[in-house]
Amino acid sequence: MAQFHAACVQLNATDNLETNAANAEALVRQAARDGAQFVLLPENAFFMQEPGKGPPPFFGEVVDRFSQLAMSLDIWLLIGSIHPSSSHGRTWNRSLLINNSGTLIADYNKIHLFDVQLKNGEMYRESDRIDPGSGAVVTETRWGRLGMTICYDLRFPHLYRALAHAGAQFLSIPAAFTYTTGTAHWHTLLRARAIENGCFVFAPAQCGMHPGNRRTYGHSLIIDPWGTVLAEAPEAETGYIMAAIDTGKVEEARAMIPSLRHDRPFTRP
Numbered sequence: 001m002a003q004f005h006a007a008c009v010q011l012n013a014t015d016n017l018e019t020n021a022a023n024a025e026a027l028v029r030q031a032a033r034d035g036a037q038f039v040l041l042p043e044n045a046f047f048m049q050e051p052g053k054g055p056p057p058f059f060g061e062v063v064d065r066f067s068q069l070a071m072s073l074d075i076w077l078l079i080g081s082i083h084p085s086s087s088h089g090r091t092w093n094r095s096l097l098i099n100n101s102g103t104l105i106a107d108y109n110k111i112h113l114f115d116v117q118l119k120n121g122e123m124y125r126e127s128d129r130i131d132p133g134s135g136a137v138v139t140e141t142r143w144g145r146l147g148m149t150i151c152y153d154l155r156f157p158h159l160y161r162a163l164a165h166a167g168a169q170f171l172s173i174p175a176a177f178t179y180t181t182g183t184a185h186w187h188t189l190l191r192a193r194a195i196e197n198g199c200f201v202f203a204p205a206q207c208g209m210h211p212g213n214r215r216t217y218g219h220s221l222i223i224d225p226w227g228t229v230l231a232e233a234p235e236a237e238t239g240y241i242m243a244a245i246d247t248g249k250v251e252e253a254r255a256m257i258p259s260l261r262h263d264r265p266f267t268r269p
Contacts, residue, residue: 028041043174136159169247173201
């Protein structure tokens, strides 16, 4: 069992990379000063454009900058997602885990891409410009095993079940959830993923208005394995939330409701 403090940073990213990176860095520094040992940034941490326009590919410089930051602050850092080049002018939507030595420990490419048409006219087509990932990721941290996902993955519970069966005790779900879908589903889905799998959930989010009149839901959350919300950010304010994490709560929840041991094969209807 281990204990540590985790912080989820809530951002309002625009199409100005340098400004976004500076805002994120300032909040990471504040969280670390307040005792956070693991700090998580949201999806599209350093760049958001209007729907239909993907962010330009970038990788090296911003990753180096935040790797140095993690090392200087002696923290583990999750960059919720950035967009390195894939092929043919497309990108990945990639989450990165960096340890307190500034070393990239693991990365994860978003598997499920957000292609939706909402009743209010909002339309998103991630697959027009982003390649889907194909592999689930569970990685070791100094406190336990982390299953890495991104935003729309949240709607695919079989992914989280696989992560839990692979040993995940924590689930990272950095997001830029739309205001419309967030209002309806954000809290319910995140609590369900925590409860179903007996895992802590870390869900740093984008908030407020972005280029192209895009609005995200905010409400970054830290949830324990019993489904209790330990910390929640406001709807439209940047900042960070922090909670004390006791990994013993994972085994406690799984002992009371041992559903991970009760999965059974069945024939499809």
